[in-house]
Amino acid sequence: MTHIAWEKPENAPEEVVQGGIQWKYLIGLIALFIGIGYLILQGTVSGARYFISVDELLSGDYVGKTVRISGAVIGESIRYDPQNLIIDFNIANIPTETKDLARTLYEAVHDPNATRLAVHVRNQVKPDLLQNEAQAILTGKLGADGVFYATEVLLKCPSRYEEVAPNQAIADPMAGK
Amino acid sequence: MLAELGFIATFLAFLAALYAAGMAFYSVRVRDDRLLLSARNAALATFPLLTISLGALLVALLSEQYQIAYVWNVTDPNTPTFFRLTALWGAQAGSLLFWSGIMSAFAFGALLLNWQGQRRLMPYVILYTMLTLAFFLSLSLFFENPFERYWIMPDNSVVKSVFALGGAVPPASVRLAETANGLNPLLRHFGMIVHPPLLYMGFVGFIIPFAFAMAALASGDLSTNWLKATRRWTLLAWVSLSLGLVLGGRWAYDVLGWGGWWGWDPVENAAFLPWLLGTAFLHSVIIQEKRGMFKVWNMFLMLGTFSAVIFGTFATRSGLVDSVHSFARSQIGFPLFFFWFGMTSVSVGLLLWRWRRGELRDERRLNGWLSRESLFVLNNIVFVMLFIAIFWGSFGAPIFSELVMGTTITLGKDYFLQVTPPLFLALFVLMGVAPLSAWGVTSLRRLGKALIVPTVLAALIVGLLALTQPAEPLALLIYGVIALSGTVALWETVRGAAARHRSLGEGWYTAFTALVARNRRRYGGYLIHLSIAILGIGALGSELYQQETQRTLAVGQSLELGGYVMRYDGFLGGQVAEDGRIMDIAQVTVLRDGREIAQLRPRRDFYPNAQGMNTMTIPSAHSTLENDFYVLLVDWETISARSATFKVFINPLINLIWWGALLLVIGTIIGMYPEDRPALATAKAAQPSQLAGAKA
Structure with missing residues (x-):
């Protein structure tokens, strides 16, 4: 069995250069950081999108401002014009923070009192995920007509992502799938 | 059981x-x-x-x-x-x-x-x-x-x-x-066989260099031992992560049907962040090995890389971000966050402790802006800046605004398209110049001279692109900068082989293989540079000059886009596949200059048994090195299917991305392959003084 050298090995003395700060490099570095920091700041200012709920969008002063909103897709409202690639649908308000997304989406769609918002999307193929009770995360602007003009559509179907508890069908042969 | x-x-x-x-x-x-x-x-x-x-x-x-x-x-x-x-x-x-x-x-x-x-x-x-x-x-x-x-x-x-x-x-x-x-x-896609395992290998593989870095800090053996022990492990993790990222892009391109391959989505970015720090690390360890510099920095980069791996895992698996790639919101978010926080704190604490004890002092100082070590430092700074910019855009801004302002601010694709291009460009410039500079001091004159041939070669590539691709002057200039980073790598290799051919009288093939065998790390690295340049040109072309159109066509009708003609030939509805999915397939023919060049089958798959999402729009593409003709079946007349609507993209140069990735793997394998010691010794003994041109 090979024994381990537990002690720190006696290395040859390393050539360690002493000296103060190398100012010209430091200044160059700071200039570079400032330049890139400015770039990031500028990008942040122009690229920032408030991520808000439908309720917040409609109660605040957001008309004409680019924002990101989240809502539950109401399946029966989806209208799609494939020739002109225009999609219209409604979403219902859901809270921005939610624990059980699938349940929140279900409740939002079935709650007649939940705030609803019409969404209009141009020049986009209807996403496969655009269906009832999907969560839509939309980037766009609220028009003066009360319609949300979305330029970017991200959809999430919780049942796809979250393990679906087996319904009673596993236990009960009479229950539908 | x-x-x-x-x-x-x-x-x-x-x-x-x-x-x-x-x-x-x-x-x-x-x-x-x-x-x-x-x-x-x-x-x-x-x-x-x-x-x-x-x-x-x-x-x-x-x-x-x-x-x-x-x-x-x-x-x-x-x-x-x-x-x-x-x-x-x-x-x-x-x-x-x-x-x-x-x-x-x-x-x-x-x-x-x-x-x-x-x-x-x-x-x-x-x-x-x-x-x-x-x-x-x-x-x-x-x-x-x-x-x-x-x-x-x-x-x-x-x-x-x-x-x-x-x-x-x-x-x-x-x-x-x-x-x-x-x-x-x-x-259910081919990419899913290899994409996740590779990505995990990339993520998980960094545990080895990280553990060795921590071991060096804990044991006090702060020599280059930990770097030597982990070089190949780091390369293995790095190449797996690189391939995982590219294949993830390929999966998105083939499956998600939006015509692109990288969307600056937070989950994509979460996997890209450790890659940036890992790549910076792979470069800066060379300085520590050759010059005894940047010991603290290298430690910091490795700790940062693994910290980014765990953070990325947390972000992807906890439901922190909304993304098409993410897993379910899960209970493992909190444990992962605490693990990430604890691990990062302990590692940074250990590093600071050793640093304060003065055990990580550098052995040399920087000499001149154009020395290779200075350019490596710049390269590292740009990588770290890209890391910061992308981290801020994906996670920093939303979390910060939530904590400070009580409302979440997200940064979209615009932010990344505004902030990252100058940094990527800077990386390509450095990739072109740094391999030509020398350790210690380099003069501008010497650098300029070494750049002449690669610049001419890059100009030829730009000429070729100008003839075959849509491009404005600025884009051509950027193509040139990217191409230069590749031609420098190519030319340095050719120059090395030529020196052997001249001085040792070896045939070109022998000269080339012996050159690579003498310093696999260097020439593997050059091939990786070349592959990144190819990938970069592909990414730029497909991002800047994508063309698209959509049209409803009756059977027999055609549409035109970018020199191609697409004819709608017919429709096969309700085809049942082996796995039970039902396919609706459009048959189209692609023509160029009046000649039929491809039959494409864009389709819509319906999964009758799937819960949640049950349809998939599967694109079909005709691929050449010049571009992809990429077709999506958008809709069709349900009864007769006499007409169907298509969305069509032309994605210029996109296949360079996949080819670049393949070269990257070959380059990494060369770089990882153990040095051929006997051959090296023989070569050195044979003509030591005449190999100056092919210096290792």
Whole structure:
């Protein structure tokens, strides 16, 4: 069995250069950081999108401002014009923070009192995920007509992502799938 | 039986990992070799144990054991065998166990291969790898257990448990099979065989260099030992992550049907962040090895890389971000966050402690802006800046605004398209110039001279692109800068081979292979530079000059785009595939200059049994090096299908991305391959003075 050298090995003395700060490099570095920091700041200012709920969008002063909103897709409202690639649908308000997304989406769609918002999307193929009770995360602007003009559509179907508890069908042969 | 076997093997692996970590730590305190060997054996045992666990899960998937909830959730009787295999990582619980399996494999390899050479570091390597493994296994055991089974309780409720509970009976297997969920349609793609394993290998593989870095800090052996021991491990992790990223892009391109391959989505970015720091690390270790500089910085980069890996895992698996790639919102978010926080704090604390003790002092200082070490520093700064910019855009801004302003601000694609291009361009400039500069001092004149031929070659490439591609002057200039980074690598290799050919009289092939064999690391690196340049040109072309159109066509009608004509020939509706999906297929012919060049079949797949999303729009593309003609079937007349609507993209140069990735793998293999010592010695002995042009 090979024994381990537990002690720190006696290395040859390393050539360690002493000296103060190398100012010209430091200044160059700071200039570079400032330049890139400015770039990031500028990008942040122009690229920032408030991520808000439908309720917040409609109660605040957001008309004409680019924002990101989240809502539950109401399946029966989806209208799609494939020739002109225009999609219209409604979403219902859901809270921005939610624990059980699938349940929140279900409740939002079935709650007649939940705030609803019409969404209009141009020049986009209807996403496969655009269906009832999907969560839509939309980037766009609220028009003066009360319609949300979305330029970017991200959809999430919780049942796809979250393990679906087996319904009673596993236990009960009479229950539908 | 399989569930019990898998669970017990996982549990034993967890105990072995804990034992190994504890015993490794204790062996250092009492300085006892036998205890350390015991720790090592326990650490080695985790790999066969987890192989048994994963094997049990795999057999359960293949033999349709639907009582196991994971199997029920990711497969159904229609799932083809091939996708039963990939279902192993098709959802959170399986992929977490798979992740731990890969981690134990890496630890197993490192403990066997590096044991003799790095005995002093080994107790701490065991400690850090096994603590990390034990943490991930605890997630599998206590939060996301892939071996839980369904049971019917006496009150007819359904519960999940690995072992039978009192009075519980298993559900009828017919009912289980009938109700099984099936694999998420998005994951039924060729890319899903290789993309997740590669990405995990990339992520997990960084555990080895990280553990060695921590071992160096903890043991006080702060020489270059840890770097030498981990160079190949780092390269293996790096190339896996690189390929994982590109294949993820390819999957998005083939499956998501939006015509692009990189969307600056937070989850994509989470995987890209460790790549940036890992790449910076691969460059800056060269300076420490050659010049004894940047010791603290290298440590910092490695700790940062692994910290980014764990953060990325947390972000992807906790439901922190909304993304098409993310897993379910899960209970493992908090444990992962605390693990990430604790691990990062301990590593940074150790680093600061050694630093303050003055044990990480550099042996040399920077000399001149154009020296190779200065350019490497710049390269590192740009990588780190890209890291900061992308981290800020993906996670920093939303979290910061939430904490400070009480409202979430997200940054979209615009932000990334505004901030990252100048930084990428700077990287390409440095990639072009740095290999030509010398250690110590380099003059502008010398650099300029060395750049002449590569610049001419780059100009030729730009000329070719100008003739075949749509491009404005600014784009051509950027193409030129990217091309230059590749031509420098190419020319340096040719120059080296030419020097051997001239001075040693070797044939070109022998000169080239001998040159590469003499310094695989350098020439492997050059090939990687060339591949990144090719990839960069592809990314730029496809991003800047994508063309698109959409049109409804009756059978026999055509549309035109970018010199191509597409004719709609007919429709095959309701085709049933082997796995039960129903395909609606449009038949189109692509023509160029009046000649038929391709028959494409864009289609829509319908999965009647899938829960949630059940349709997939599958594009079809005609690919050439010049561009892709990419067609999506948008809609069709349901009854007669006499007309159908298509969305068509032309993606210029996109195939360079995939070809670049292939070259990148070859370059990395060359760079990782052990040096041919005897050949090196012979070559040196033969004509040492005449090889100046082919300097290693």
